[in-house]
Amino acid sequence: MKETLLILLLQLIYVPLLTLRTIFLVKGLSVIASQLAVLEGLIYVFGLSIVLSGESSTLAMIVYAVGFGIGILLGAYVERKLAIGYTSLIVNLERKNEELISFLRNEGFGVTVFEGEGKDSKRYQLELLTKRSREDELILLIEECEPKAFIISYEPRRFKGGFLLKAMKRNKRKKVNEKSTKT
Known part of the structure; x- marks a missing residue:
């Protein structure tokens, strides 16, 4: 159960970072985008390794996907609040x-x-x-x-x-x- 919650938490961090990195890149802020990409890559590899190595892999995959969807909403919310540009x-x-x-x-x-x-x-x-x-x-x-x-x-x-x-x-x-x- 701890792994499942950790997967969800990682997705709720990873996907908003992905969203913000993309926005910073589009806005020409490539240094900030590259810094976020490093964090994003670490979280992605760590989270995916948990999903693929766990015993309850079907549940982990579903939580991973649901976390991704919720993370998109969270990333969009954060971007609107930052209102960059x-x-x-x-x-x-x-x-x-x-x-x-x-x-x-x-x-x-x-x-x-x-x-x-x-x-x-x-x-x-x-x-x-x-x-x-x-x-x-x-x-x-x-x-x-x-x-x-x-x-x-x-x-x-x-x-x-x-x-x-x-x-x-x-x-x-x-x-x-x-x-x-x-x-």
Whole structure:
């Protein structure tokens, strides 16, 4: 019974590591991904050796498979909580909402506004880039002011320049300066 629980525990560690390693690799963080791969490999070999050497191999194999499935859910949950990376939102509005635009900018979001032509009238499009950890907050802010807004969210692979990067560099310098004045 101890072996069966150990197999389940190992899968609940192994599969989330596998999920995170894959995500870090896709996001270009290959050093972290390779470090996780070492841990993942050790856990995989250890867990599989227990499964293949145990007397109750059918039960061990089932627990191994179930642990894998639960581990996928756990890995996805951890990834959502970490919210690594950035998200880009395109928001289509029926009218130019200056109040919303100003509010979003005051909240630290970079907003670019475009005017376009819809089927029946002019439309306005807001383009925003933010950290994934703030995506839900941003969508709620938009929905409060513009319940009929059409919102598209996607993850950009690469970007360069712009308001967000300048703001992040300013904040980083500000934090470094604050730390140096405290010591």
